[in-house]
Amino acid sequence: MSMEQRKLALVQSILEVDSHDDLQALEKAVDVVRESARARQLIIGYRPSGTPVLKQRFLDRLRHTLQDVEHNEYLPLSTFERRAADW
Numbered sequence: 001m002s003m004e005q006r007k008l009a010l011v012q013s014i015l016e017v018d019s020h021d022d023l024q025a026l027e028k029a030v031d032v033v034r035e036s037a038r039a040r041q042l043i044i045g046y047r048p049s050g051t052p053v054l055k056q057r058f059l060d061r062l063r064h065t066l067q068d069v070e071h072n073e074y075l076p077l078s079t080f081e082r083r084a085a086d087w
Helices: 003-015 020-041 055-070 078-083
Strands: 043-044 052-054
Touching: 020 055, 043 055, 052 055
Parallel strands: none
Antiparallel strands: 043 052
8 A cells, every 4th residue: 555545544534533532532643643753853963073963863872772771781881991992
């Protein structure tokens, strides 16, 4: 199914909603999707090279790093400093 067909099917499904509560739940879901899309494009800083740092990419990297720490997959500072001395 193409993107356009999926969108049309979604719109058709929404048009069939006749409950106020269901419509309110859909509105909340759309707000979440909009905020997520906005966050993916939100620039929160710049790298030294001048390229922008997007909020969503930063959060994705942070989550990945936290998972590494939770699974003891990291370098202790002393090891990092020893390796960095050779740079």
